[in-house]
Each structure stands twice: as C-alpha cells, then as structure tokens.
Amino acid sequence: MRCTQNRRIVMINQKHSFNRSLYAILALIIFAFSCGQQGGSLVKNLDELNAAVAAAQPGTTITMANGVWENVEIVFIGKGTKESPITLTAETPGEVIISGQSNLQFSGEYLVVSNLVFKNGYTPTSDVINFRTGNNLANNSRLTNCVIDNFSNPERFDSDTWVMVHGKNNVVDHNSFVGKGNQGVTLAIRMDTLASQENGHIIEYNYFGPRQVLGSNGGETVRIGTSHYSRSYSNSIVRSNYFDRANGEHEIISNKSCGNQFIGNVFFECQGTLTMRHGHHTLVENNYFIGNGKQSTGGIRIINEYQTVRKNYLFGLTGHRFRGALVIMNGVPNSPINRYNQVVDSEMNNNLVIDSDYIQFCAGSDKERSAVPVGSAFKNNAILTKTNLDPFTVYDDISGITMEGNLVSDNAKVPIATGFEKVAYDVTKNAEGLWVPNDKLLEKIGFGKVALPVAKNQTGASYYSKDDLVKPFGSGVEIKVASGTNTLLKALNASKPGDVLMLENGGKYLMTKYAMIKHPITIKTNDGAKAMIQSEKQNFFQIENGGALQLQNILIDGAESPDQAGNSVISTSKYSMNKNYALVVENCEVRDLDKNYAFDFLKSYKHTFADSINIINTTMTNITGSIMNLDQEMEDLGIYNVENVNIKGSTFTDVQGAITNVYRGGTDESTFGPIMTISDVVINNSGKGSRNKIGAVLRFHGVQKLDVSNVKINGSAGIDLYQTNGDPISVLKNIELKDSGKIISNSNTYSQENISIIK
Ligand code: CA
Helix, strand or coil: CHHHHHHHHHHHHHCCCHHHHHHHHHHHHHHHHHHHHHCCEEECCHHHHHHHHHHCCCCCEEEECCEEEECCEEEEEEECCCCCCEEEEECCCCCEEEEEECEEEEEEECEEEECCEEEEEECCCCEEEECEECCEEEECCEEECCEEECCCCCCCCCCCEEEEECCCCCEEECCEEECCCCCCCCEEECCCCHHHCCCCCEEECCEECCEEECCCCCCCCEEECCHHHCCCECCCEEECCEEECEEECCEEEEEECECCEEECCEEECCEEEEEEEECCCCEEECCEEECCCCCCEEEEEECCECCEEECCEEECCCCCHHHCCEEEECECCCCCCCCCCCCECCEEECCEEECCCCEEEEECCCCCCCECCECEEEECCEEECCCCCCCEEECCCCCCEEEECEEEECCCCCCCCCCEEEECCCEEECCCCCEEECHHHHHHCCCCCCCCCCCHHHCCCCCCCCCCCCCCCCCCCEEEECCEECHHHHHHHHCCCCCEEEECCCCEEEECCCEEECCEEEEEECCCCCEEEEECCCEEEEECCCCEEEEECEEEECCCCCCCCCCEEEEECCCCCCCCEEEEEECCEEEEECCCCCCEEEECCCCCCEEEEEEECCEEEEECCCCEEECCCCCCCCCCCEEEEEEECCEEEEECCCCEEEECCCCCCCCCCCEEEEEEEEEECCCCCCCCCCCEEEEEECCCEEEEEEEEEECCCEEEEECCCCCCEEEEEEEEEECCCCEEECCCCCEEEEEEEEC
C-alpha cells in the first residue's frame, strides 16, 4: 500500500519536467524493484515508520525518506533471520538527517541500521543509539555506515552515551563518530545482564573523529564493560578502527571486562591511552599509536591478569605516568573489583617504541597499590629515542617482570643491567610517512613489517567528510574595520569563522553593546600604534559556545565601562558550554579596568572549558579585579576550567586580584590538566586587594604540570601551590619575591631552583 502511495507522488512529480520525469521513471523502477524484491517501504514520518516496523517481516527494508527528521525517537523492533535481516536505512546514504531531540533504539534479531546521520541536536535520554528497547536486547544485529556528529547535550556534564551496545553478536562498523562535547562514553558495550555477557561483539572500521578534552573523568571513547561486571567475559573484538585526535580523557579505550581483543587500530595524535582498567585475558596487537610529539599522547597500560600486548607501534608519545607509551601498573592486594587488580602472568613483548618519552614499571605504586607485577614479561621490545634519553621509570620491585632481549638506543639509559642491549638510533621515514628502524632490528625483535593496519579513508561512513569543522584563527579572510562607534560590532556580527578583523592603527573603537564571540575570530592592528577598544557594557567580549578569540596588538581601556561591580573584558558564556574555547592575547596593552571593584580581565563560568589561554608580550595595569579566575568547579569532582595556560613576556602592575587563580579539586586521576607555563613575567604591586580572598597573586591548585620560570614579583602577594594526587610535576625556577608574600605549598615535592626572597 505504501508502494502505491509513493508511486502516486512520483507520478505527480513527473509532470513538471522532462528531466524530472526521467528521474521519476528511474525511481519508479528502483522502487518497484525494491517493493517486489523485499517488501520494502519508503516512510516519510514517524507514524509511517512505526507502521512499517510493525508490519516488517524477514527481508523487509524500511527506507526513511531524505530530509530532516526532527525530534524523533525511533523504536525499531523486529525479528529478521540470518539470510533475511530487517533493515532500517536512508533513501540516500547521508541524506536522512536526524536532528533535534532524537534517538534510536532497537531490539530483536538480525536487524540492520544503516546510512543515517545524527546531527544538530542531542538525545533526550541517556543514549543516542541503543541496542535495547526496554528490557529487550538486540542480537546478531548491525549498525553500519551511520554518523553521529556533534550530537552533544548542551549541558556539558549532562552525561550520555552515543552508542550503547547490549545483547550478543552485534557488529558496529564503518560509522563516523565525531565531536562529542559532553560527558559520557562515545561507544560503550554493556554487560549488565547474562544476556549481554560473552557477547562477541565486533567494532570495526569505524572513524572515531576528533573529541575535545573534557576536563573531567567520563570522556572515554570506547568502554567495554563496567567494573561491576569486569570479571565476566565480553569477548569483544575492536579492530581496524581509526581514532583521530580522540582526546576526551586519559582512557581512549577503557577495557573493563575479560577476553577482549584490540587489533590493528590506529590512534592518531590521541591524548590518552588504551587502558586495561579491569578484566583479564586481553589481547592488544598490531595497534599504531602515532603521537607526533603532541601533548599528553599515550600508549598502552596493563593492569590485571593474562594480558598480552605485542607487536604494537608507538611513535612520538609524550604522555607521562599512567599515560606513558608502555605502562605496567602496581595493583592493590586482594583488590576490590573497582580498584586495581595486581598484574599477573602478563606480557608486553615485541613492541616498537620510537621517540616516546615514558615507559613505566610498577606505575601507581603507593601505600594502597603495593602489589607488584608477578609472572610477567617485558621481552624483545625496541625502544629507540632521541627525545627523552631516560625513558624508563621503575617505581617498585620489578623482579616479577622478566626482562629479556630488549633493544635500547645507545644514547638512552636502561632500567636494569640485564635484558637490555644497546643499539644505534637508526630510524628513517618510510614511504607511508612512518618512522622505522632497519629491517634487521625489526627482525630481531620479531615485529615484522611496519605498515599502518588501516587507513583513515577505509574507516567511517563512506559519504561523510573527515575534514575538521573547527576553523583555526586566521583561516578566514581579512576584513578592514574603520574607527568609530560599533563599527567593530558590526564587522564582528558579519564575520565568518576564522576571519581577521583588521583595525586602524591608532583607531578608536567604542562598543555600546555586548560583543558576542560565536566562532573563532581575530581582532588585530598591524604593527605600530595599537587600536583602542572600549565598551559601555559589563563585559567587552562574551565567548559563546563555539567561540574563540585572538587579540593582537590591541589596547583595551576600561574608561567607558559602566560604574558597576564585576565588569570584565572577556567573559565566557554564563551557561554550560559543550565546545571548548581558546583565548590568545598577544602584544596587547590592558589598562584602567578600575570602574568600580572586581573588574576582571577574564571571567569564567561553571561548566566552561578553555583548551588554551595564552597571554604573550602583554602589559596589564591598574585593574580592580583579577586577570583570570578559572576556579568555578568547586565540588572537587576533578572537573576544571582550563587545560593549558601560557603566560609569557608579560608585565602586570597594580592588579588588586590574582594574576592566575586556577583550581582543579578532587582526587580523580583521569585527566592531564591543568598544564601551566609562566615565564619571563614581572608582577608589581598585585594580589593585595581586600577582595582577593585567595591571598595569593599566583594560585595553582591541582595543576598537573606547572612550569614557572624567570618571574619577578615585587611588592605583591605570594604564590599558593597546592598539589593534589596524580604525581603533579611542578617546577619553580629563577623566581624573585621582593617585599612580597612567600611560596606556600601543601607539599614539598615540587622542584625549586634559584628562588630568592628579598625583604
Ligand atoms: Ca575514565
């Protein structure tokens, strides 16, 4: 009947033009064919879809009409057979867009879901695609050639899962999952009933595209199991997937069940690791971790029993501690199921590690994690490096790890005398662009040939672009903006992502309305006299979700700001942002933020997150508030507001509040940041205002990597360095505190060199 209806529509269309009629005849033939062959139906709305689902028989194909399906919760229940599955698909792959508050759940046997795109919305429930309806599971089913792109809840910490796999023998292949911005796993395999255990799922040829740093636990890209069921078997296979800058948090993959295999995946510039967090009998083989020296890129971490890690390629990984290239952890004696099982009878052999900075044995050793690895091996690995020449760290007794036949480049230190042979650092780039040692060495460690196990273009939905959507600063066009009132606002509102707004040398720009920064934008003056920007509103620039701001060679002046407390030059959105922002202030002058009290330079709000804040060669003078308050996550859940802060070559004078107030509380160990570098900075008469409640001019609370060097602090408050767990690295070097406060720290584990305190 639906076939007839469709035919009528096609016939009407046919009258319009000859071309169209040809098209229509073709469509008719195809349609008649599909109706005749499979009992298929083209459905144009949810009612039709539901009716088609209810009527579906083995072999039925339910085809969703092209177009935008807004606010649809699709329930697909059916019983196909191996030979004749029931399929839910798109009229044209990629042209069925599911948007708004939408999701899809399915259950039954031999179902196929294909060719659908989820974007411009988010799920109203806890999952976007779920292999379950109520208590009924999907088995022997397949999700293929689908896309979930930026389908993120606008509330950053309203957690959901994009693909939740239940049941048994399901396949997830050739899908693109890109840009998850809120908390929650991208793809999870659940095992919470017997019917979902020993499931044998296959996850293959998927493109796990860029995922921003979450700044909290709960940003895993793939998770198999949960701690509660971690001693049960999943027997899943994750193979031939491409993880492209899948950052999130430090577990790109969180393995939490037994019997899983991770084979032939590529991890390209991913900040994080493949972690065997729980579960035994895991195989990790022939995976390529390509860090290219990017920050916080990691490799493989062993916890638990009977784990096999072999023939993996690890290049240019910089992550330290738990995020090293190769890590074997200490465990907790008789560990509770949610803590750290001792490493037993596990091996890490035949791996090739090039220019990767950290290999760690007995990592995490402390009072609780005192059970050292036993019956384990580290054999025939090659570690060739010219980046960190002291790559091994031994935290505890490694006698339970047999070290044998390892090759280490002759410039690098080895952890123990036996089991490591020195070889030349002889590495060249092959035709594929991978760095490789000579064949003899590869043969000696039993690695085989160096070749990417899967190419990026072999993965993901065939019709969907893998181009980056986020435009970097300066990638657009240059737009000249004349001096005057609201000329800058007008130009800003007309701008496109990546554009450069070029102001006049010495020009004066007054804004009488808020400047909303909705995409990456650069505002600059050429070398020479800086253009001056003033605002009559409570903040000059408000970085909205998706926004990023670069200011170059600009003078910011507070003289026209309202006489109200709590002004700021830059503010984040007042609401949760599910897209990270960036801020660059370079060669700028900021002065007289003194209209009323607590006039900040940067004000951040809860559940906002900066990938980076850079203040370079800038002077800031006469400010009644703080330069940056990034301390909005006070619940101590390990959530924080910024990943990277870099302040360089800058001078701050007469700032009543703090220059930096950065806070990451809690004891969570699943993130890398905040990471801060402060160098060649002068601070005068600052941090002493009565409203500066933190009592310091530089506050670093829970910063994971801190480097403060060549800093002169005159007549100011001191430094508050509060180190939380996670082995933070804090280095203070060449610091002069003259007539100022002291360095106050809760711990003496930071490194200090040449600190002078002058009274
Ligand atoms: Ca985690």
